[in-house]
Amino acid sequence: MSVQADYYELLGVERNADGATLKSAYRKLAMQYHPDRNPGCQDSEAKFKAINQAYDCLKDDQKRAAYDRFGHAAFENGGPGGGNGFGGGAGFSDLGDIFESIFGAAGFGGAAAGGRGRQQRRGADLRYDMEISLEDAFAGRTEEITIDVSARCDDCDGSGATPGTGSRTCSTCHGHGQVRAQQGFFVVERTCPSCHGAGQVIEEPCRSCRGEGRVDKRKTLSVNIPAGVDEGTRIRLAGEGEAGARGAPAGDLYIFLHMKRHKVFERDGTTLFCRAPVSFTTAALGGEIEVPGLDRQTVKIKIPAGIQSGKQLRHRGAGMPALNGRGGRGDMVVQIDVETPTRLTPKQKELLQAFRETETGEECPQSTGFFSKLKEMWDDLG
Incomplete structure (x- = not known):
């Protein structure tokens, strides 16, 4: 033909x-x-x-x-x-459409393979893991961190060229940033090896950054930690990641928060949990205990008479704040642990002995019920 x-x-x-x-x-x-x-x-x-x-x-x-x-x-x-000067044949994006129809996007690299023209590659995102206390998560705070990162070169202002000099259009790709090569019946497009996709070649590279437009620096950043953050909360600092090459946009820095173990409280969302020991007399007669909150305010918990170990008492609005102030504060849940005295004075022992002599079994229905069940079991076996 x-x-x-x-x-x-x-x-x-x-x-x-x-x-x-x-x-x-x-x-x-x-x-x-x-x-x-x-x-x-x-x-x-x-x-x-x-x-x-x-x-x-x-x-x-x-x-x-x-x-x-x-x-x-x-x-x-x-x-x-x-x-x-950029190669013959149909445009690569048009061939990419044909190949996608025949083989599917995944088989030919998807839509990303069909991009044409010069592209600025954004700098890489960075991750920083920060450990904070439960008190910091409760009240929020501002923390300073220091990171080593590739930042924009000050000497060339990120251009990669020595001040006073410039750049010229790449003669290999003619400014497109990509070149084509025919492999059999296929036309393959790849990043230009001469300009690395920039489309421009620097005439005199900056000595400080060797033409990259970025240098390694140590930066101190201020991180605002809002009240109500939790384990795994991610804080994004836009533009504080790796600088892009030759003036390309910088990536982002992501701060991942981790909670230190607290001596008193455990947390589940906005609910705070703690265990509070009470004397057996307080448990028997009732009373009141005071629990210090994370806001340094004392939370008073009323103990009903006859409370048992393991019973949980809830105090509304004394827990963690919701993130961004939505929904107010959660609750504080206090689990009561009845403590048996181990150091008794002779007088106390005498009083307890007198009390035991007056017991009828109705004072502790759970104990009476347990032993009654045991007796019934043995009777059935007999």
């Missing part, structure tokens, strides 16, 4: 066809004649190359105008509309 065939006839469109019509016709034919669908067929291979060449010309307004006026002669011997 002659490569001099009329481009419009090759694509099967009218000479006044718009861009959408051209693309639709091209995609349909490219899928039909793609070598992977016609293995070993030389006619299909030639047809595939011809329609790529036709579409490459007609999709470009300047090339199309030259072709409409001069025909194929426009591209011979360096004539009007000749090559642009």
